[in-house]
Amino acid sequence: MPFSSKIIEQAVEAFTGLPGVGRKTALRYVLHVIKQQEAEAHQLSDLIIKLKNDLKFCNICHNISEQHTCEICANPSRSNALICVVQDYRDVLAIESTGLYKGLYHVLGGLISPIEGVGPANLNISSLLQRLTADTQEVILALNATMEGETTSFYISRKLANADIHISTIARGIAVGEELQYADEVTLGRSITNRVPLDTVLKRT
């Protein structure tokens, strides 16, 4: 469908650059912006520029930050004995929102995926190996339980094999509130293999 205006054509094109946005959705956004209050449109426009100009990646953990060193890395009350390796910024937010983790993070910026052409060199893995110090006691691999996540976990664990560091991964199992009969077999199988003594669970909660 050709648009009657070149500006609409270009704007639709620009919006389709956003993840998961096709031409129909982009046109919906464009029509909304045209009808929007001028102040709102200016704000959205300004914030897109701000996102590019004012945000950086932390030079220690590669988390998104307004400073060169992010708030978590700069916080002296966080334990530098623990480094939790995650895929991206959203995972940091998710773990932070539990309020149960007091160590540091390391954001990979993706997962190893030969299909998408992402190799170890495209991820922040070498900087993880460089930042390990005598203080580092444990690296927690908190990656997705997908083919790519498991491959990346395996790759990092091999790289860390020679270092005198404990490597762990987050527990896979039945979600709290989930019913056993609806769980998939792999998850249920892992939750039986990696069963934990009842008193440790009771103590924690």
Next chain:
Amino acid sequence: MPFSSKIIEQAVEAFTGLPGVGRKTALRYVLHVIKQQEAEAHQLSDLIIKLKNDLKFCNICHNISEQHTCEICANPSRSNALICVVQDYRDVLAIESTGLYKGLYHVLGGLISPIEGVGPANLNISSLLQRLTADTQEVILALNATMEGETTSFYISRKLANADIHISTIARGIAVGEELQYADEVTLGRSITNRVPLDTVLKRT
């Protein structure tokens, strides 16, 4: 989930202003913009401003236009005997892409919807009545076959009742390529009631 940066918070807020975008999708857009090439982000930002500044609504038919009078209204080869009333710009695009309509349009900017608080006064209905001239022979109501669309069609047809103008509505029926057994009863019923002589169909195609 609180974000670590105020800019991210504000940008997520701004993106949720777009139709159908929740906080999760907005955050996906924000993270995409942060990782995007600087030129791409600037382009999106600039085009949002351009959409507001350079586009107007045609002062005759209320279609979106770069000029005060849109290309369709300004085109002398289009017949001013026909006015096709549509809900919004997307409907104009859809009808134009058929290449079968050579008249003018009138964009209402919405449909009468008491639930959403949209009354006749909020739509471009009075300007439709004002633009009718001695040349106007027919007004085609091409509105959605929904409760709101039918209500709006009925309202406009009542307003035009006293004018010496032929009022028509687009044909409702079985879509080309659709199988009868899957059609809903109302559509099938209407397609039987409004059946057309076979030779007119053959002549047209």
